[in-house]
Amino acid sequence: MKNELRVLRARHDLSQAELAEKLGVSRQTINAIETEKYDPSLPLAFKIAQLFEIRIEDVFIPTPNGAATSYTDPGRRP
Amino acid sequence: MESGEKDLSRWPTGWILGYGTLGSRNPAGRRYHIRSAIALILFLIVWPVTFWLQLEDQGVVWKIIAGLTPGVAYGYIAWEARRYWQSLDELGRRLMLESAACTYLVGIAAGMFFGGISFLFFDHPWALFLFNPLWFIMLEPVRGIILYRLTRRY
Numbered sequence A: 001m002k003n004e005l006r007v008l009r010a011r012h013d014l015s016q017a018e019l020a021e022k023l024g025v026s027r028q029t030i031n032a033i034e035t036e037k038y039d040p041s042l043p044l045a046f047k048i049a050q051l052f053e054i055r056i057e058d059v060f061i062p063t064p065n066g067a068a069t070s071y072t073d074p075g076r077r078p
Numbered sequence B: 001m002e003s004g005e006k007d008l009s010r011w012p013t014g015w016i017l018g019y020g021t022l023g024s025r026n027p028a029g030r031r032y033h034i035r036s037a038i039a040l041i042l043f044l045i046v047w048p049v050t051f052w053l054q055l056e057d058q059g060v061v062w063k064i065i066a067g068l069t070p071g072v073a074y075g076y077i078a079w080e081a082r083r084y085w086q087s088l089d090e091l092g093r094r095l096m097l098e099s100a101a102c103t104y105l106v107g108i109a110a111g112m113f114f115g116g117i118s119f120l121f122f123d124h125p126w127a128l129f130l131f132n133p134l135w136f137i138m139l140e141p142v143r144g145i146i147l148y149r150l151t152r153r154y
Helices: A005-011 A016-023 A027-034 A042-052 B013-019 B027-057 B060-087 B090-121 B126-151
Strands: none
Touching: A005 A027, A016 A027, A016 A042, A027 B090, B027 B060, B060 B090, B090 B126
16 A cells, blocks of 8 residues: 655655654654555554544545555555 | 665674574563573573482482473473564564464474484484374464464454
């Protein structure tokens, strides 16, 4: 699944570590989401959307076939 | 955006390879490393001493202490590991659980493989040959119970 996290983070002038702290996750998790190696859980996705005060579908963009990327299978990209 | 952090996951390789954890930067990580290290050190001191005492003294008490020490020490470490996993975020927990699951599968396969090899090439292979299937028989119900508990969450 594609996402706009890196763009949103830059717009709010936040580092990965700062964003991670605000969301209560590790910096590595933020990096994995930004690089589209990992799709966050629904609660975390909502938390991200709430933090940036936008809709969840403005952060995460489903791919045409609906396939999710997986951290353990980074080669599988839609 | 911090310069140089683009696309760099920077997982703590030393901690991962050295201790099998994702580091000790958070309080839960520090707690796990400190407490499990203390438990391991105590085990390495208490067990040889009590083992030696039960050989010398032939006392039942020392025998019981020597017999229980490994289980208590590693049981405590397992408990602390569980608490550490629970403190991780969703990606960390997923990685830890997946690594544990893969280790279990590799361990079972390796046990069976070496058990079979020992049966073919060694004079007295019965212990290893019997022990490996027993290990599997013991662990599978444990895995089933854990799986049952996990499925109750959903």
